[in-house]
Amino acid sequence: MKRLSLFTLLLFLCIATLEAAPRQITVWHSYRGAEETAINGLAEEFNALHRDDIRVTLLAVPYDAFANKITSAVPRGNGPDAFIYAHERIGDWAASGIIEPLGPYYTEHIGTRMLPVTIEAMRSGDKLWGIPLAFKSLVLFYRTDLMDAPPGTTDELLAVAERFTDRAANRYGIAFEAASAYFAAPFLTGFGGGFCLDEAASDTPCLDTPENAAALSFIADIVRERKVAPDEATGALVTHLFAEGRVPMVISGPWLMGELPADLPYAVATLPVVSATGLPMRPLLTVEAYIIAKHRRTDIAAARAFGEFLSSEASARQRALAGRQSVATLFAYDSPAVRNDATLMLFKRQAEQALPMSNRPAMRMVWEPLATALRKVLRGADTPQHALAEAGRHYALFTRPPAKAQSPAIFLATLLALAVVGFGYLWWRFRRERVIATMRREPTPYLYLLPAALSMFILVFIPFTVGTAVSFFAHRAGEWRFVGLANFVSILSSQDFPVTDPLNFYFTLAVTVGWTAVNVALHVGIGLALAMLLRDQWLKLRGVYRILLIVPWAVPNYITALIWKGMFNRQFGAVNGLLDLFGVEPVSWFSSFWTAFAANVATNTWLGFPFMMVTALGALQAVPRELEDAAAVDGAGAWDRFRHVILPLLRPALLPAVILGSVWTFNMFNIIFLVSGGDPDGATDILISEAYKWAFQRQEQYGYAAAYATLIFIVLLLYSKFTERRAGGTA
Amino acid sequence: MATVTFEKVVKRYSEQAVILKGIDLEVRDGEFLVLVGPSGCGKSTLLRTLAGLERIEEGAIRIGDRPVGDLPPKDRDIAMVFQSYALYPHMTVRENMAFGLTVRRMPAAEITRRVDEAAALLGITHLLDRLPKEMSGGQRQRVAMGRAIVRSPQVFLFDEPLSNLDAALRTQMRIELKHLHRRLGATIIYVTHDQIEAMTLADRIVVLDKGIIQQIGTPAELYDRPANTFVARFIGTPAMNLLDLEPQDGAIFGGAVRLPGTTRRVVAGIRPSDLAVATAPGGIRLDGTVDLVEALGATAVAHLRLDADRRITAELPAAAARGLAAGATVTLTAVSDRVHLFDGETGLRIADRA
Ligand SMILES: Nc1ncnc2c1ncn2[C@@H]1O[C@H](COP(=O)(O)OP(=O)(O)OP(=O)(O)O)[C@@H](O)[C@H]1O
Numbered sequence A: 001m002k003r004l005s006l007f008t009l010l011l012f013l014c015i016a017t018l019e020a021a022p023r024q025i026t027v028w029h030s031y032r033g034a035e036e037t038a039i040n041g042l043a044e045e046f047n048a049l050h051r052d053d054i055r056v057t058l059l060a061v062p063y064d065a066f067a068n069k070i071t072s073a074v075p076r077g078n079g080p081d082a083f084i085y086a087h088e089r090i091g092d093w094a095a096s097g098i099i100e101p102l103g104p105y106y107t108e109h110i111g112t113r114m115l116p117v118t119i120e121a122m123r124s125g126d127k128l129w130g131i132p133l134a135f136k137s138l139v140l141f142y143r144t145d146l147m148d149a150p151p152g153t154t155d156e157l158l159a160v161a162e163r164f165t166d167r168a169a170n171r172y173g174i175a176f177e178a179a180s181a182y183f184a185a186p187f188l189t190g191f192g193g194g195f196c197l198d199e200a201a202s203d204t205p206c207l208d209t210p211e212n213a214a215a216l217s218f219i220a221d222i223v224r225e226r227k228v229a230p231d232e233a234t235g236a237l238v239t240h241l242f243a244e245g246r247v248p249m250v251i252s253g254p255w256l257m258g259e260l261p262a263d264l265p266y267a268v269a270t271l272p273v274v275s276a277t278g279l280p281m282r283p284l285l286t287v288e289a290y291i292i293a294k295h296r297r298t299d300i301a302a303a304r305a306f307g308e309f310l311s312s313e314a315s316a317r318q319r320a321l322a323g324r325q326s327v328a329t330l331f332a333y334d335s336p337a338v339r340n341d342a343t344l345m346l347f348k349r350q351a352e353q354a355l356p357m358s359n360r361p362a363m364r365m366v367w368e369p370l371a372t373a374l375r376k377v378l379r380g381a382d383t384p385q386h387a388l389a390e391a392g393r394h395y396a397l398f399t400r401p402p403a404k405a406q407s408p409a410i411f412l413a414t415l416l417a418l419a420v421v422g423f424g425y426l427w428w429r430f431r432r433e434r435v436i437a438t439m440r441r442e443p444t445p446y447l448y449l450l451p452a453a454l455s456m457f458i459l460v461f462i463p464f465t466v467g468t469a470v471s472f473f474a475h476r477a478g479e480w481r482f483v484g485l486a487n488f489v490s491i492l493s494s495q496d497f498p499v500t501d502p503l504n505f506y507f508t509l510a511v512t513v514g515w516t517a518v519n520v521a522l523h524v525g526i527g528l529a530l531a532m533l534l535r536d537q538w539l540k541l542r543g544v545y546r547i548l549l550i551v552p553w554a555v556p557n558y559i560t561a562l563i564w565k566g567m568f569n570r571q572f573g574a575v576n577g578l579l580d581l582f583g584v585e586p587v588s589w590f591s592s593f594w595t596a597f598a599a600n601v602a603t604n605t606w607l608g609f610p611f612m613m614v615t616a617l618g619a620l621q622a623v624p625r626e627l628e629d630a631a632a633v634d635g636a637g638a639w640d641r642f643r644h645v646i647l648p649l650l651r652p653a654l655l656p657a658v659i660l661g662s663v664w665t666f667n668m669f670n671i672i673f674l675v676s677g678g679d680p681d682g683a684t685d686i687l688i689s690e691a692y693k694w695a696f697q698r699q700e701q702y703g704y705a706a707a708y709a710t711l712i713f714i715v716l717l718l719y720s721k722f723t724e725r726r727a728g729g730t731a
Numbered sequence B: 001m002a003t004v005t006f007e008k009v010v011k012r013y014s015e016q017a018v019i020l021k022g023i024d025l026e027v028r029d030g031e032f033l034v035l036v037g038p039s040g041c042g043k044s045t046l047l048r049t050l051a052g053l054e055r056i057e058e059g060a061i062r063i064g065d066r067p068v069g070d071l072p073p074k075d076r077d078i079a080m081v082f083q084s085y086a087l088y089p090h091m092t093v094r095e096n097m098a099f100g101l102t103v104r105r106m107p108a109a110e111i112t113r114r115v116d117e118a119a120a121l122l123g124i125t126h127l128l129d130r131l132p133k134e135m136s137g138g139q140r141q142r143v144a145m146g147r148a149i150v151r152s153p154q155v156f157l158f159d160e161p162l163s164n165l166d167a168a169l170r171t172q173m174r175i176e177l178k179h180l181h182r183r184l185g186a187t188i189i190y191v192t193h194d195q196i197e198a199m200t201l202a203d204r205i206v207v208l209d210k211g212i213i214q215q216i217g218t219p220a221e222l223y224d225r226p227a228n229t230f231v232a233r234f235i236g237t238p239a240m241n242l243l244d245l246e247p248q249d250g251a252i253f254g255g256a257v258r259l260p261g262t263t264r265r266v267v268a269g270i271r272p273s274d275l276a277v278a279t280a281p282g283g284i285r286l287d288g289t290v291d292l293v294e295a296l297g298a299t300a301v302a303h304l305r306l307d308a309d310r311r312i313t314a315e316l317p318a319a320a321a322r323g324l325a326a327g328a329t330v331t332l333t334a335v336s337d338r339v340h341l342f343d344g345e346t347g348l349r350i351a352d353r354a
């Protein structure tokens, strides 16, 4: 009896502990600052409430990599159980089965508690795919010390703006990132246009419409004709002008508030009504949603519970007040503390008349063509109608269906045959040179080589093989399809684009070759010249030149690139400031090919010459002084001595550096991407940055991008073979 | 062909490093002048200032009547042969020799003619298409000379041109150089470390020490009448014996050598070849213990110890040296008028006895 009761007790304890083990859920988010503090507090509160039941662990993941991490980690079971992210990817994730829809009960239940427009954003097909937590959109910020009331219409806005503009004093009427498609959206809607992606019917955006053309003309009118807004405005510039009081109105989002001084007198207002149409400008609305992953470790109830908790009235109020979020939960706005907060109320008002950004993949494909059209119009290089027609055409090209699937059989057979031939050849060589026998006899040296060989295999051979293999596939929305050589055929035949189009492979190739040649010539020229100047001071000025070298080198090159990008800004850059001293008109560096190219080259030259200088300095130390003395006595002047004696002797040392430099420059992605970004219209893109665009900005066409990369490899291979032969022939 | 004049030439790298300390020198037209001196005394520097490879801080240099102090090397009309030859490694022999003419934009036909002529003169016609690295040291040396000759400059400068060659080749090149000088009749300034080269080649020798000229003269003058103890020891092999002596009653060596009117300390110099084993009493007598005898064939060099810290060398006929074994005591003698006398303080030569 006693025994039995002991046993029962043990059993009871076991069950109790089993029951007490809480269900673990991991939630990813990308909040920072006050928002992060708020959500951390809420998670603690939730865990305290559900002590025995559910345990939430939050993980902050950087925003840039967030979507890609979700796409790749969730299907493999390495992802979170739920995550908080903008709704724009819901369409693809729903289609590729990465996320879980909310059931009908929750659909109805949540729907009534939330701002309707945020629920709209959650819809894909006939289901809702996330619990809306907060939203963001553009609004109008104005300085209350500079103007009394916000403009209600665009006519009023222009009137105020013109009054305030004084270009000599660098003062403007209004500022916004005019060259960005996201900022163009409210103008499109205000003129009655848009993207047509909100209607379920069409999957193709309607860019080329008279309404959109009118909107683009209007933006161009503000920036180009009336010049009441700065062109080439970046987010940083907008913030700066507004904080300095050099512009009374800016169009921006809630993120601006975090960057303004606490005591700045400003207020927010809804975007005005377009006078020409009588329609309000409707910005795009981005909704942050609590989304549940399909592959997770816990049941849906537990995962949903935390989302429900976050969107509850009490939590929402806390997020609104402490985290300064515009929350989606309606009841939160009934609390007096929120109701008295004019800013939060205004964001809600603006959201009510905003256009939820479409969550379909098509939406993301609109940005690049639309931005290109916008920039062309802003530069005055094209009419709005024509630029938009081009944008439509580019959209169609970027989203064209992947090539027909092919049977990999013949390719596999070829691959196999090649492998057999390759290994056979290797075997034959090994036999002939008795490598195997030597290895057996004296394994030590081969063992020493092993780590290097192994890391070469892992770091070079495998990625190279995978990359090459990928180029035979087409990738859309998580689906791979074997297409054989179709990617290469498409790139090399370039039928879709004339040679003058920057999207044409040969155009880009020519730009890349030109870019490489000009850069290497400048690196070598400047490097050599400086090396000759510094040679005698090699010891004396060591400190100085070391710093000279280290500055461009030690600073990460993307920082250098961003600094130079800033220096080439049309209105506020140092370069134009310098030109202004000489009475040269300010140059709009990134709006024509040659100036943008020159800006890229200047940046890369700054980065590249130190390497050549060091190489040349080192090589110069090995040129005997007596040779130069002999040449001087022989009657050679400084130039002849350099040209006929020093240079030929430097050649053997410089040539490898030149080849190395060429390869680096050929693939110098950072500079192109960060300085000109391919502007104007992708004309200054080089092959590698073009490949990047195909991979990451145009529907993840990884196969197409990999084909570009493979072609780059072939070009470089041919180049090094060619230079090798030339070097061998003359040296 | 021209004269070369140095006037109070001073070269310094800093206040401490004064390399040439007021050089006064007149090189005659067509003269073969040899510059000797210990390592680091400024011989190369002197040549380089003349070539225009180094600036001078004070003084003047003239070639003929032309002051050249401020001219760049290419306008001085000088050729220089370096110790390392300084051939351009990436050029063939022909290109090396033609370089000085090419940069002066001479017509191609004339260049070819001159190069061929010089190559024939030096016997290197068959090497014209080779690169420097494909030749022996002696061949490279000839190319370096060829490169100088083609330009037919007013002055040739040679900085130890033969020092990288072996002894036999050096002897042969020495003779060829002499012939060449005779043929070209050019003014040559030649730096060497080699006594024999200096003695055989020179019209006149300049002895340089610490940036100061010690003596200028024909080889015979320098040998017979060295101006000071430095020159005395520097010229002649084996070097002259110098003995520090205290005169007694106006004479040294027990009265064997009378001093002309001085009672101060003197340094007596006796060349090893002027010493002989004493066979009769009287005259200069030096008693020593044999340390070592080096047989050179016809002669032998005997190293002797006079006392704890004075040593002398004697160059004796082989027959006379045969009887000397290490440790033996021997008495040497010399003819008194072959003794060179120098002031004990200044080291300057004391006027010869009448
Ligand atoms: N740039 C310089 N700075 C300071 N001193 C120098 C410099 N170049 C040479 N010297 C000094 O000048 C002196 C003369 O040098 P030089 O080459 O003329 O000697 P040299 O007589 O040719 O010697 P060697 O017989 O060894 O060739 C040397 O003591 C050398 O250290």
Ligand SMILES: [Mg+2]
Pocket: B043, B044, B045, B159
């Ligand atoms: Mg020297």
